[in-house]
Amino acid sequence: MTTSYKEQLRNIRTFFFDVDGVFTDNIVYLMPDGDQVRTAYVRDGYAVQLAVKKGFLIVILSGGNSEGVLKRFASLGVQHVFLGVSNKLAAYRRFLVDHRIDAGHVCYMGDDIPDYEVMQECGLATCPADATPEIKSVSHYISPYGGGRGCVRDILEQALKVQGKWMDDEGKVW
Numbered sequence: 001m002t003t004s005y006k007e008q009l010r011n012i013r014t015f016f017f018d019v020d021g022v023f024t025d026n027i028v029y030l031m032p033d034g035d036q037v038r039t040a041y042v043r044d045g046y047a048v049q050l051a052v053k054k055g056f057l058i059v060i061l062s063g064g065n066s067e068g069v070l071k072r073f074a075s076l077g078v079q080h081v082f083l084g085v086s087n088k089l090a091a092y093r094r095f096l097v098d099h100r101i102d103a104g105h106v107c108y109m110g111d112d113i114p115d116y117e118v119m120q121e122c123g124l125a126t127c128p129a130d131a132t133p134e135i136k137s138v139s140h141y142i143s144p145y146g147g148g149r150g151c152v153r154d155i156l157e158q159a160l161k162v163q164g165k166w167m168d169d170e171g172k173v174w
Contacts, residue, residue, distance in 0.1 A: 005141040008124045009159045012107045015051065016092065016118065017152060019062040019069055021111035022128060025148030036066065044152035045076055051156045052077040054165045059095060061088050063114055089117040109155060111135055111147050126155050 017023065024038040031037060052058055058078045062069065065084040073081045085091045088110075096103060104123040108115070111131040119125035119138045127139045128151035136142055143151035160166040 005124060005126075006158070006162060008140065009107070009162045011105050012124055012159055013055075014057040014059065014101055014106045015156065015159075016059045016061055016106060016108040016122070018088075018110040018112075018115050019060060020064055021131070021147040022109050023148060023152060025146065026130070027148075038066075038068075039148060040072065041148050041150055041153070043150060044148075045072070047153040047156040047160075048073075048078065049076040050170075051160065053170060054160060054163075056156075056159070057099075057101075061085050061091055061118075063088075088114055089121070092118045092121070107155065107159070109143075109152065127151075 020026065020038070023040050023044060027039070029037040048058055058080070060073055060078060060081040062083050063085055069083060070081055080095070082091055095101070096106070103121055106122045107124040107126060108118050108122040109126045109128070110116075110119055111128050113132065113134060116134060116138060119135065124141070125139045126141045126143065127135045128143050128145060128147040128149075130146040131139070131142070141155070143154045145151040145154050157166065
């Protein structure tokens with residue numbers, strides 16, 4: 001019998017997220033000084049900070065390397081932000097071992113080929129609606145929302161709801 005992704009969400013304690021294409025919409029503004037500016041969905045941020053408050057472990061694994069990304073996640077309470085990661089599978093495996101985490105209790109959201117191998121190993125593989133076909137093919141759940149358009153909020157809100165951690169007094173304050 002196959003377990004539905006909603007049933008799997010009951011046991012998820014750790015969420016790994018890629019950044020570009022998941023928290024952002026794949027559009028990068030190239031500034032004259034060489035900086036790359038991205039946009040992020042505010043409601044994703046609300047869900048991340050609430051998930052942290054509720055005891056979920058949020059881990060960011062990104063091939064990109066931006067000071068703005070570090071600051072954004074620090075402001076949301078995320079303590080594990082890994083940027084400039086060239087081999088996500090190795091970083092993922094190392095984190096699980098170092099923190100004694102069972103892969104079956106991990107949800108990973110990615111959108112492109114560098115996320116593929118990790119998504120094959122985690123307990124619950126998820127992606128935004130606009131992920132590449134290869135990523136969609138290994139996902140247990142495809143959000144109806146695109147990258148930078150609410151896919152992070154979608155999966156975190158569902159997890160908080162199935163675990164009875166949504167819409168309580170703690171969730172009504174930032």
